[in-house]
Structures are given as structure tokens and as C-alpha cells.
Amino acid sequence: MTKSPSPLPALHTNWIGGDIQGLSGLAQVLFNFAESSNGPVTDLNHAVNRLVGNQPSYKGAAAGEFKDKFSQDMTDINWLSQRATSIGDIVDHLALALAKLEAWLEKIAERGVAARYVAIDQSGNMSFPKGTSNPEVQKFIQDFNQRREEALALAKKARRAAAQQLSAEYRALSAGMKNYRDNHKDLLSKNEISALGSWVSKLDSQSGYFNPKTGTKEHLVHAAAGAGIGATVGAVIGGGVGGAIGLLGGPAAEVTVPATAVAGAAAGNAIGASVGGLVGGIVGWAW
Amino acid sequence: MSDGYEVSFSDLAKASAEFSRQGDAYANLMTQKLACPSGGDAAFDKALDVTLNGLYEMHVVLAQAVSAHAYKLDYARRNYQKTEGNVFDYLVRQTPTPTY
Secondary structure (H helix, E strand, O other), X not given: OOOOOOOOOOOOOOOOOOOHHHHHXXXXXXXXXXXXXXXXXXXXXXXXXXXXXXXXXXXXXXXXXXXHHHHHHHHHHHHHHHHHHHHHHHHHHHHHHHHHHHHHHHHHHHHHHHOOOOEEOOOOOEEOOOOOOOHHHHHHHHHHHHHHHHHHHHHHHHHHHHHHHHHHHHHHHHHHHHHHHHHOHHHOOHHHHHHHHHHHHHHHHHHOOOOHHHHHHHHHHHHHHHHHHHHHHHHHHHOOOOOOOOOOOOOOOOXXXXXXXXXXXXXXXXXXXXXXXXXXXXXXXXX | OOHHHHXXXXXXXXXXXXXXXXXXXXXOOOOOOOOOOOOOOHHHHHHHHHHHHHHHHHHHHHHHHHHHHHHHHHHHHHOHHHHOOOHHHHHHHHOOOOOO
């Protein structure tokens, strides 16, 4: 049975950023690929075993070596299926984490809508029917901005954790490509060997952007992206009332939050009471 | 032609056809690099893009390896007289790299 991505809460806004549904859809595509790879593996196993299995058609000193070499296809296809599933899990966990943070913000905003402090259009833009001079409206805006700041900080942590997990997957894939390029040239066309060399060099070079060893460059990319999101959200929601939103600050900014931690209070407990409480509160309230 | 020769020839043909079929089937499971939805920041998006490129390229490699084994099995079938009774030795040591 094909694995499915995590069910997501219904979302009506996009304050957290990112294509949450698209990420979930990608996870499904990756799970489907892994599942579909079982067919070729099963049939190839039968083909090899017909020649050297329980009732071998052939005997010979090299029969074992033949089985090892030709069965490598199935072993490696299974390995790639595991990579696809792992990548799918990483993407799925990020989608779920972002969705829960988005849903949490929507719940908070709904309080303001119920009290008629704020109206939200279909694009998630806020307006203030009573104006912004009312102290209760101002308190709502301040509270919402603070929660949004916390949510954005957690989203940033979840994205960074996911990028680092993807980095590990890429390193495994890169090692696999190099293994075929260097040790299995007899199975690849000259064009593929050449293309593989180019791809590995290019991708290894690009992977430096999210490799922890090049943290400075990664940090710059993160900061630039965060600033873009903060500016957009601040312009839409803050409207000059909340003031500038410090995306990179917030109470959880200095604590490492694995992507999976946002999905549950149990994981949150493991990373410290303050963040665990925040994450647990978010999840408990949104669900 | 002996019975044994007929069986050997047939088994190689069947195995080659199966590897060829499955090489194509596996290649068709992912015919291009998967689309990369945005996670909401540039660093994650780059990580995902590079990883999906690596996944696709590794998949191309494995599909080609399966097809190469189909070629080797068929090459052994076509040159069966040269195997001198040890087709496996011929398959793992003497069949050439496929030419595409």
C-alpha cells in the first residue's frame, strides 16, 4: 500500500509562506515512486533467480558472481526507493509543520474577526473596520504580531532543519552517483558517464549553499529570504500599527527546533521546556 | 542442436527481455526531474532543488544499468558458441560495454 503524506488542516491564508500543499503533493509523488519501484525489483529478481535460483538452468564457477552483479540492480533500486521515501518524509514533515503554524495563526486571527476588530479577505489581507485607535484593537494587533513573530521563527527553524536533512540525503545520492561513475563504467553510456561527471560537480558545488560546513553563506541566504517574508507580512498585516517585525528574533530564535518537533508536543519536550511549551501550545490549540 | 542448448538459449533470451522491459519500466517511473515547490525560503528551496536533481540523475543511472544488463544477456545469447559452457563467466567478464 502506497504511503500517504500527513493530512493537513484546512488553510485559508498564507502568512507563514511557502507552497504547503505543493510540498505535501511532492511527498506523495516521492512515495508513489518508491512504491512503484517494487514492480521492476520483483520481476528482475525472478529473472535472475530463473537462471541461478533454486532450480538453476546453469551451473558454473561464475554463477555466484553473475548473481551478485546482476542483483545489484535490485539492491540499488531499493536503496533509491529508500532515498525517495526519506526525502518525501522530510518534505511531508515540513509541510505539516508549516500548516500547523499557519492554522495556529488563523485561529488567533479568528478571535479578532469574531470580535470585529479585524476583517480578513480571501487573500489573507487584514483590514480594521473599527480603525486602529481602539485600545482593544491595538492589543489584538500587538498580540497577533507577537504570535506571528513566534510562528515565523519556528517556521524558519523547521525549514533550516529540513534543509540540513536534505543535505544528508543529497550526500548519499552524490556518493551513489560517484560510485557508478567510478566503479561501474561498463553499465553506462559514454554520454551518461560524461553527464554524470558534470552533474556531480555542479550539484556538489550547489549543495554548499545548504551544507552546514558553509554556514556563513547559508546564513546569508536564510537572512535574505527571511527579510523578504518579513517585509511582505509586515506590510500586509502591520499596516504601520504593529511596526517592524523582527523575523530573526523572538523567544525561540536561539533554540534548535527539528522539523518534527513542530509536529508534536512530545518532540517539543525533548528540546527544552520553553520551546516545548510554545510548540506544544501551538499544536494543542490548533488541533 | 541438443536440448540443453535450446534451453540455455531460451533462458538467456527471456532474461534479456525481462531486463530490457524492466529497464524501460523503471525509466518511465520518473521521466524528468520532479517539480520543486517552494518551502518559503531560498536556502530550503536550493536544498530541495539540488536533492531532487540528484535523485533524478541517480534514477537515470540505475535505469541505464538495468538496460545494460539486458544488453549483456542478449550479447551472450548472440555469442553463445563463445561461452564454452560457462555463460556466467562470459557474462561477467567478456561481454563488452553497451554501445548506445
